[in-house]
Amino acid sequence: MNMVRTAVPLLLCGSLLTGCSSLPETDWPPCALIGGVGGAGLGAIESSSWAAAGLGLGALTGAAYCWVHGDQDGDGVVNKLDDCRDTPKGTKVDEKGCPLPEPVAVVEEVVVAEPVRVELDVKFDFDKAKVKEESYGDIKALADFMSQYPQTTTDVEGHTDSVGTDAYNQGLSERRANAVRDVLVNQYGLSPDRVNSAGYGESRPVADNATEEGRAINRRVEAEVETRP
Incomplete structure (x- = not known):
């Protein structure tokens, strides 16, 4: 008892x-x-x-x-082992009852690629929009480069010398740009949506139109390659 x-x-x-x-x-x-x-x-x-x-x-x-x-603060660590006894409710703690460090957000750097101008040695005879045989090598090099980087696109830009009216030269520059575009798409297999063309007439000379040599340089097609988003 x-x-x-x-x-x-x-x-x-x-x-x-x-x-x-x-x-x-x-x-x-x-x-x-x-x-x-x-x-x-x-x-x-x-x-x-x-x-x-x-x-x-x-x-x-x-x-x-x-x-x-x-367990004063209810964090699951008894007082005799708790070095941080005033931890707010719901806070994740370590074995000593102290708040775990907040995870650091990893911010991925986004690199925006600048357009790359490609020097094409594509020249034209006076008042012509037919691509010369000797220009095909440069056009193929551009096509090969873009085939290696499928995310790229190109803007093909046609130009003229200063002989003739502005309106006529505008149309001639567009025909020259389209001629190079046709070679890239039809002969070298680039997708049509990756090749744009535009004409700038006589507005962007790179040489002196007062000389025959300068005018021959200005009768050209250039290209700009960029990465599409």
């Missing part, structure tokens, strides 16, 4: 203290009080003279238990 009388309060007190371990720090005084009451009850089992001593000892035991096994 004595064993039963002693064991039941002990189990009750142990259960209460275990429950106290999950309480926040603000609730530890009630926890200590519960421990004191349990201690007083245990003392009273022995004799009435032990009740007061049991009350004090139980209170100390309850408070100590809460400190050792309690």
